[in-house]
Structure formats: structure tokens, C-alpha cells
Amino acid sequence: xxxxxxxxxxxxxxxxxxxxxxxxxxxxxxxxxxxxxxxxxxxxxxxxxxxxxxxxxxxxxxxxx
Numbered sequence: 001x002x003x004x005x006x007x008x009x010x011x012x013x014x015x016x017x018x019x020x021x022x023x024x025x026x027x028x029x030x031x032x033x034x035x036x037x038x039x040x041x042x043x044x045x046x047x048x049x050x051x052x053x054x055x056x057x058x059x060x061x062x063x064x065x
Contacts, residue, residue: 037061
């Protein structure tokens with residue numbers, strides 16, 4: 001038997017996070033224009049460094065397994 005897991009996280013605006021996910025699921029909000037970087041999940045530390053050092057260039061970083 002296999003178990004599929006999905007990990008979703010946020011480091012700010014925790015209260016708004018659930019509402020945002022709901023809006024995305026219903027198609028009212030498109031996240032693609034906000035994703036400025038994509039990288040492997042193993043580069044999480046690098047992703048946070050990019051966000052901290054480049055707040056005007058890095059909006060959202062998508063970490064892929």
C-alpha cells in the first residue's frame with residue numbers, strides 16, 4: 001500500500017494561508033505569475049537565502065520533490 005503525502009507550508013500570513021489555498025483551488029487566484037523561481041526540494045536552504053537577499057526579485061519559490 002502506498003501513501004501519498006502533500007506538504008504545504010508558509011512562514012508568514014498563516015491566518016490568510018487557508019483562504020488563499022481555497023481561492024486557488026476554486027480557480028479565483030492563479031499562482032503561476034507569482035512563482036519567480038523553481039528548484040529541487042533539497043535546495044530549501046538556498047531558496048530561503050534567495051528570498052532574504054533578493055526581496056524585490058524573488059516573490060515565490062516553488063520547491064519540487
